[in-house]
Amino acid sequence: MHREEQANLMAVHNYDVVVIGSGPAGESAAINAAKHGKRVAIVEKQQAVGGNCTHWGTIPSKALRHQVKQIMQFNTNRMFRDIGEPRWFSFPRVLERSKVTIDQQVEMRTQFYSRNRIDLFFGVANFRDEHTLIVRDNQEGVEELCAQQFVIATGSRPYRPADINFRHPRIYCSDTVLGLSHTPRTLIIFGAGVIGSEYASIFSGLGVKVDLIDMRERLLSFLDDEISDALSYHLRQNGVLVRHNEDYESIEGDESGVVVKLKSGKRLRADAFLWANGRTGNTDQLGLENIGLEPNGRGQLQVDEHYRTMVPHIYAVGDVIGWPSLASAAYDQGRSASDDFLEEDFRFVEDIPTGIYTIPEISSVGKNERELTEAKVPYEIAQAFFKDTARAQITGDTVGMLKILFHRETLEILGIHCFGDQASEIVHIGQAIMQQKGEANTLKYFINTTFNYPTMAEAYRVAAQNGLNRIF
Numbered sequence: 001m002h003r004e005e006q007a008n009l010m011a012v013h014n015y016d017v018v019v020i021g022s023g024p025a026g027e028s029a030a031i032n033a034a035k036h037g038k039r040v041a042i043v044e045k046q047q048a049v050g051g052n053c054t055h056w057g058t059i060p061s062k063a064l065r066h067q068v069k070q071i072m073q074f075n076t077n078r079m080f081r082d083i084g085e086p087r088w089f090s091f092p093r094v095l096e097r098s099k100v101t102i103d104q105q106v107e108m109r110t111q112f113y114s115r116n117r118i119d120l121f122f123g124v125a126n127f128r129d130e131h132t133l134i135v136r137d138n139q140e141g142v143e144e145l146c147a148q149q150f151v152i153a154t155g156s157r158p159y160r161p162a163d164i165n166f167r168h169p170r171i172y173c174s175d176t177v178l179g180l181s182h183t184p185r186t187l188i189i190f191g192a193g194v195i196g197s198e199y200a201s202i203f204s205g206l207g208v209k210v211d212l213i214d215m216r217e218r219l220l221s222f223l224d225d226e227i228s229d230a231l232s233y234h235l236r237q238n239g240v241l242v243r244h245n246e247d248y249e250s251i252e253g254d255e256s257g258v259v260v261k262l263k264s265g266k267r268l269r270a271d272a273f274l275w276a277n278g279r280t281g282n283t284d285q286l287g288l289e290n291i292g293l294e295p296n297g298r299g300q301l302q303v304d305e306h307y308r309t310m311v312p313h314i315y316a317v318g319d320v321i322g323w324p325s326l327a328s329a330a331y332d333q334g335r336s337a338s339d340d341f342l343e344e345d346f347r348f349v350e351d352i353p354t355g356i357y358t359i360p361e362i363s364s365v366g367k368n369e370r371e372l373t374e375a376k377v378p379y380e381i382a383q384a385f386f387k388d389t390a391r392a393q394i395t396g397d398t399v400g401m402l403k404i405l406f407h408r409e410t411l412e413i414l415g416i417h418c419f420g421d422q423a424s425e426i427v428h429i430g431q432a433i434m435q436q437k438g439e440a441n442t443l444k445y446f447i448n449t450t451f452n453y454p455t456m457a458e459a460y461r462v463a464a465q466n467g468l469n470r471i472f
Contacts, residue, residue: 010134010143011143011144012146013143013146014039014146014147015039015040015146016147016149017029017038017039017040017041017147017148017149017150017338017341018040018041018043018133018145018147018149018150018151019042019043019150019151019334020042020125020133020150020153020286021044021045021051021152021153021282021320022042022050022109022113022120022153023051023052023053023153023318023319023327024318024327024331024334025151025153025317025318025319025320025333026042026151026318026334027042027051027109027112027331027334028331028332028334029151029153029317029334029335030113030118030151030334031113032334032335032338032339033149033338034116034118035116036344038342040119041120041121041145042113042118042120043121043123043125043133043145044121044122045122045123047138048106049120050102050106051153052155052156053327053330054105054106054109055102056178057174057327058327059105060095060099060178061174061195061198061199061202062357063097063099063100063101063102064094064095064098064202065202065359067094067097068094068201068205068206068359069205071087071089071094071205071206072205072359073396074086074087075087077396088207089206090182090183091180091183091203091206092181092182092183095178095180121135121143122137123137123141123143124136124137126286127286127287127290127291128287128290129290130313130314131146131147131148131313132144132146133146133147133150134287149313149314149341150313150315151314151315151316151317151334151337151338152283152286152301152309152314152315152316152317153317153318153320153334154281154282154283154286154318155281155319156280156281156282156299157175158275158279158280159277159278159279159280160173160275161275164251165251165253166275168258169253170253170258170271170272170273171272171273172272172273172274172275173275173276174195174199174275174276177274183206184203184208184270184271184272185271186208186209186211186257186271186272187203187208187209187210187211187270188210188213188258188260188268188270188272188273188274189210189211189273189274190213190248190251190260190274190277191213191214191275191276191277192215192219192220192242193276193277194356196214197219197220197235197356197358198356198357199274200212200235200358201235201238201240201357201359204238205238207239208239209239209241210239210240211240211270212242213246213260213262213268214242214244214245215245215247215277216244216245218244219232219235219242220362223354223356223364223417224364224368224369224370224403224415224417225369225370226403227362227364227417227419230400230401231358231362231419234359234360235358238359245264247262248261248262248263249261249263257269257272258270258271258272258273278298279325280298280299281295281298281299281300281320281321282320283295283299283300283301283320291311292311293309293310293311293314299320300320300321301316301320301321303317306346306348307321307336307340308340315337315338315340316337317334317337318330318333326355328352329349329352332349333349336348351365351366352365353365353424353431355423355424357424360399360419360421361419361421361422361423361424362423363418363423363426363427364415364418364427365416365427365431366405366413366416367405367414368405368417369405369415372415377407378408378409379406379407379408379414380405380406380407380408380470380471381404381405381467381470382404383401383402383403383404383463383466384402384460384462384466385401386398386399386420386456386459387399389454389456389458389459389462390453390458391454392421392456397421397422399419399420399421400419400420400421400423401419401420402418402420402426402459402460403417404416404443404463404464404467405417406443406467410442411442411443412441413433413434413441413442416431416434421456422456425456426457426459429457429460433446443464443467443468445464446460446464447461447464447465447468
């Protein structure tokens with residue numbers, strides 16, 4: 001069939017807004033626009049909604065982590081030891097249990113679109129011009145979507161260097177590792193960022209010996225130094241060997257494992273290899289050349305302070321624009337972008353808490369000690385150790401601490417850093433006080449407020465008293 005004849009048979013749909021990608025950024029942009037009376041469509045390349053967040057990244061890895069954490073608690077709790085020996089669980093079995101959460105998420109998010117009368121198109125989106133999108137599905141079906149506004153929320157995928165054979169059955173990236181069909185005894189992880197550190201925790205929790213190769217001189221250097229040191233210590237305690245300031249020369253797989261040659265001359269061998277170093281924006285199939293947009297070397301789109309690309313009615317949000325590449329931020333960016341073209345109150349998303357789901361987990365918001373020292377801010381430290389709180393003693397989750405950085409003269413809270421069980425929940429209490437304006441942001445809030453006992457939140461009162469004792 002000639003292209004002209006095919007074009008004549010193509011179904012044409014007109015919308016106010018078309019969103020490309022149904023991850024957190026795309027979902028919030030689409031629903032916000034629909035709530036404001038706009039006719040909205042969303043295009044998803046996969047066969048189910050949720051994006052990389054639901055299917056390959058956040059949800060599967062955090063569900064997997066939860067299962068592993070439960071196994072670790074069972075195998076170390078004295079009460080359970082009285083009734084049986086430690087149990088061994090295979091990676092595929094643990095992974096299978098985690099998939100239940102994915103199915104629940106897909107069902108829930110599909111209902112969101114149905115309830116808000118948002119049309120779903122499954123297929124690959126390609127811009128024909130600045131107001132027209134061509135969507136091709138797996139059955140060669142073609143749809144034409146015309147709209148006044150577009151939101152690109154296509155997310156990212158693992159960066160995969162050309163000199164590594166990812167087709168080899170023992171070489172994985174952070175997407176394909178979710179299809180791992182055996183439990184390796186030994187594993188090499190290249191890349192000690194958030195994803196690499198999280199998977200190092202997960203596999204070591206299953207009893208796998210892990211080599212974690214870090215190209216930098218310390219783990220997660222954007223964290224407070226004390227928290228980074230604590231993570232490094234506890235990874236090593238769980239059998240992870242961390243190798244800093246290293247890069248690979250070659251990675252070769254054979255029938256029984258993978259050999260990694262490092263530029264420093266070292267040679268490592270393991271049953272499997274996981275690449276967890278960098279991500280690339282999903283922009284290569286969008287036909288951006290047809291609308292005059294060019295991504296950077298990492299496939300990411302540049303946007304202004306209102307999430308607009310160089311084409312003003314085309315917005316971009318989420319991982320496809322790079323930093324901070326967090327599901328939480330992506331959700332807020334999507335809503336903010338649609339607020340902009342809806343002419344609602346706009347917020348640029350920048351005060352973002354970090355949530356790192358290692359075992360134990362890490363969360364922080366605001367400035368760290370290094371930043372405050374360099375800026376010559378007269379700060380003081382308020383800290384509470386989980387081992388001293390009744391709730392942690394009851395649950396056995398005594399590893400960790402809460403650290404509050406505050407101005408020693410005004411008592412303004414400048415940063416909150418938490419390491420330990422439920423850290424990503426605990427941090428939000430302090431974040432709420434930090435967000436208050438003027439004198440309402442004060443360490444004294446935690447002294448003048450009664451906390452439930454026993455709770456992990458009580459650590460704020462303990463820390464505040466500790467900090468005020470340092471003031472003279």
